Amino acid sequence: MLNTFREFFVYRALIQALVMRDLKARYRGSMLGLLWTLLNPLLHMGIYALVFSVYLRMQMELYVVFLLCGLLPWIWLSSSLSMGATAIIEGGGLLKKVFFPPQILPAATVTANFVNFLLGIPILCVFLLLYDVTVGWTLCLLPLIMVCQFAFTLGLTLLVAAASVHYRDIPHILGHLLTFWFFLCPIVYKSTQIPEQFRTVLSLNPFIPFIVAYQDILLYNTSPPWGGLAGMLCASALALLSGSLVFTHFRWSFVEEV
Amino acid sequence: MLAIEAESVSKRFRRQTIQPHTTMKSALVNLFRRRGSTAEEGMFQALRGLTFTVRQGQVLGIIGRNGSGKSTLLKLLAGIYRPDRGKIRVCGRVGALLELGAGFHPEFSGRENVLINGIVLGLSKREVRQRFDAIVRFAELEAFIDEPVKTYSSGMYMRLGFAVAVHADPDILLIDEILAVGDETFQQKCFDQLAAFQRLGKTIVLVSHDLATVERWSDEVLWLDNGVIQERGTPRRVIDLYRAGVVAQEEKVALAEHHRIADTVQEATAMEMSNRWGNQEVTIVAVQLLDAAGEERYVYRSGEQARVVLHYRVHAQVEEPVFGLAILCGDGLWCYGSNTDIEEIALPPLGAEGTVEIFLERLDLIAGTYFLNVAVHARNGYPYDYHHQLYAFTVKSELRDVGVFRIPHRWVIKPLLSVPQ
Numbered sequence: 001m002l003n004t005f006r007e008f009f010v011y012r013a014l015i016q017a018l019v020m021r022d023l024k025a026r027y028r029g030s031m032l033g034l035l036w037t038l039l040n041p042l043l044h045m046g047i048y049a050l051v052f053s054v055y056l057r058m059q060m061e062l063y064v065v066f067l068l069c070g071l072l073p074w075i076w077l078s079s080s081l082s083m084g085a086t087a088i089i090e091g092g093g094l095l096k097k098v099f100f101p102p103q104i105l106p107a108a109t110v111t112a113n114f115v116n117f118l119l120g121i122p123i124l125c126v127f128l129l130l131y132d133v134t135v136g137w138t139l140c141l142l143p144l145i146m147v148c149q150f151a152f153t154l155g156l157t158l159l160v161a162a163a164s165v166h167y168r169d170i171p172h173i174l175g176h177l178l179t180f181w182f183f184l185c186p187i188v189y190k191s192t193q194i195p196e197q198f199r200t201v202l203s204l205n206p207f208i209p210f211i212v213a214y215q216d217i218l219l220y221n222t223s224p225p226w227g228g229l230a231g232m233l234c235a236s237a238l239a240l241l242s243g244s245l246v247f248t249h250f251r252w253s254f255v256e257e258v
Numbered sequence: 259m260l261a262i263e264a265e266s267v268s269k270r271f272r273r274q275t276i277q278p279h280t281t282m283k284s285a286l287v288n289l290f291r292r293r294g295s296t297a298e299e300g301m302f303q304a305l306r307g308l309t310f311t312v313r314q315g316q317v318l319g320i321i322g323r324n325g326s327g328k329s330t331l332l333k334l335l336a337g338i339y340r341p342d343r344g345k346i347r348v349c350g351r352v353g354a355l356l357e358l359g360a361g362f363h364p365e366f367s368g369r370e371n372v373l374i375n376g377i378v379l380g381l382s383k384r385e386v387r388q389r390f391d392a393i394v395r396f397a398e399l400e401a402f403i404d405e406p407v408k409t410y411s412s413g414m415y416m417r418l419g420f421a422v423a424v425h426a427d428p429d430i431l432l433i434d435e436i437l438a439v440g441d442e443t444f445q446q447k448c449f450d451q452l453a454a455f456q457r458l459g460k461t462i463v464l465v466s467h468d469l470a471t472v473e474r475w476s477d478e479v480l481w482l483d484n485g486v487i488q489e490r491g492t493p494r495r496v497i498d499l500y501r502a503g504v505v506a507q508e509e510k511v512a513l514a515e516h517h518r519i520a521d522t523v524q525e526a527t528a529m530e531m532s533n534r535w536g537n538q539e540v541t542i543v544a545v546q547l548l549d550a551a552g553e554e555r556y557v558y559r560s561g562e563q564a565r566v567v568l569h570y571r572v573h574a575q576v577e578e579p580v581f582g583l584a585i586l587c588g589d590g591l592w593c594y595g596s597n598t599d600i601e602e603i604a605l606p607p608l609g610a611e612g613t614v615e616i617f618l619e620r621l622d623l624i625a626g627t628y629f630l631n632v633a634v635h636a637r638n639g640y641p642y643d644y645h646h647q648l649y650a651f652t653v654k655s656e657l658r659d660v661g662v663f664r665i666p667h668r669w670v671i672k673p674l675l676s677v678p679q
Contacts, residue, residue, distance in 0.1 A: 017377045021363060021370070028365050097360035098378050099337040099352070252340045256271060 007101040018108035037119045069215045070187030076117040078178045084109045084157035085164045085171040092258030106161040136221045148236040155239030158247040206235035261461035262312040267344035269305040304330040306485040315459040319476030327485045328465045353428025358419030364408035379426035389425045397421035430461045512556035536641035544569040560655040564618045571611040581614045584631040622664040625655040
């Protein structure tokens with residue numbers, strides 16, 4: 001399993017090349033091109049703002065900024081998972097002809113979506129300025145959150161990518177699971193709005209601490225709760241461990257199955 | 259020094275049989291059965307305990323019929339597959355030319371694809387940049403390098419793939435049947451590049467069905483059959499053995515096919531066969547082709563002796579029966595035909611049954627598949643039993659002459675003037 005990680009380093013040039021290709025391919029041929037990277041989260045934000053803020057009259061200050069704080073990391077996670085699920089299957093042609101470690105493919109997907117996430121940060125900054133939100137020293141914690149989320153996302157993507165090769169139903173059901181998961185996360189609502197009796201059960205959702213951390217740091221200028229940070233660390237370590245174990249276990253079967 | 263060392267390497271695959279009728283129930287049963295069971299019947303053994311070594315700088319040719327395990331072996335050497343049993347040690351950077359342009363993205367330009375493909379093949383970004391011009395020049399694609407590769411012709415695509423692959427600078431080159439790239443000039447370039455590799459002392463493992471290519475390039479040839487090493491040694495010897503093996507196999511298949519037809523002929527007395535007709539007063543019950551030694555055989559070398567034996571049976575008294583034989587090309591062209599009437603052969607009383615043999619002193623036909631027409635009919639042409647193209651045989655030849663029939667000939671060249679000094 002350690003070898004799995006060592007190979008990420010050895011093949012970093014390949015990851016880089018694949019990420020570049022992924023990002024370029026995504027918007028090639030479209031008129032707005034790279035602008036879509038910025039437009040996608042904005043459109044998401046617009047839709048949720050319309051439904052929840054205008055139609056359902058949710059009372060919250062800075063609701064648009066709040067949405068954006070949760071949406072950006074969520075899009076990183078969900079796009080990584082849905083694209084990563086088919087990463088091995090689609091990369092099969094290459095995998096059959098050239099030797100390279102297969103974990104490179106999901107890793108490139110996660111990295112490409114991370115770059116997309118980073119490209120979305122400037123929009124967030126514009127909104128923070130627009131609404132005159134003050135951001136403090138807690139910003140130093142942001143890289144830590146991102147590293148954790150990277151590990152968390154990579155672990156889950158490895159898991160889904162490996163499992164999808166053997167169980168082709170997974171990519172089909174994944175979209176629905178992701179929609180469900182989205183509404184279980186405090187992205188369109190505040191975590192404090194969850195009714196008391198559900199909180200203990202829902203606190204098992206491993207992505208809540210991440211979302212809350214982003215919101216605390218970027219919007220509320222407070223440091224995220226220590227419990228949340230600990231949970232985040234545990235979740236990412238666990239995801240990465242299980243993901244890479246499963247992936248390493250199935251690794252040699254991919255080239256025969258795809 | 260050894261570049262490749264393989265020690266009792268075995269590889270098998272799980273059969274992925276697709277059932278024509280999958281029900282919910284059988285799917286569920288399979289779901290549970292699939293995991294633990296690696297029962298023998300569900301597996302396909304591709305390689306069975308191969309042991310061999312390749313010295314550094316050696317060119318090893320691998321030959322064998324389709325499905326003999328050649329490509330699987332190359333993929334094992336490339337590290338794409340992992341052997342189930344045994345060990346493979348490879349010394350140096352492996353460049354696998356299993357498929358040219360593997361992983362080219364159709365939407366990307368040649369330039370972008372060269373960069374990615376080069377990195378996939380193990381070069382660093384800087385190395386690709388340094389070699390970029392050489393790659394493009396080699397592929398002869400200077401004018402199209404910024405076009406997306408989806409607009410490339412298949413030749414352009416493969417040229418670019420080959421160019422990147424050879425510039426990836428491997429120590430061990432694995433080649434699977436890809437030297438047929440592009441036009442004459444480019445092919446020559448590929449062979450020149452291969453020769454350059456050879457001069458540089460790189461190890462090359464070459465899989466090909468083109469035996470002439472294998473013989474020309476290899477220092478040693480390995481013949482793989484059904485997942486085991488059948489023979490290994492000097493190219494000439496192994497290739498000759500392989501050819502003999504292929505002919506023996508073809509003979510077996512041809513014999514089996516002939517017997518299958520012969521069985522139908524015997525069963526189908528009621529004239530159900532579309533290429534057999536006649537009133538059955540005299541029938542031809544079996545047709546055999548025998549070689550000089552009297553063995554039944556349906557694959558011949560051009561110029562060999564052969565004998566056609568017709569077994570007949572008389573069911574009713576007939577006046578003046580005539581036996582005939584014709585040899586036809588695959589496209590229906592009559593190569594030769596004759597009968598006992600044309601040649602005024604006096605037939606003795608036929609009795610209840612017997613044989614008619616036609617000795618063909620020399621089968622001077624060019625290489626190809628031929629069909630036999632055999633018939634017994636009345637002198638006026640009224641058919642008793644006519645077998646139209648029911649039987650086939652193959653003629654093999656080393657010569658690549660053309661036409662139908664090789665007229666026995668020799669060449670005499672007589673220069674009349676001496677060369678001016």
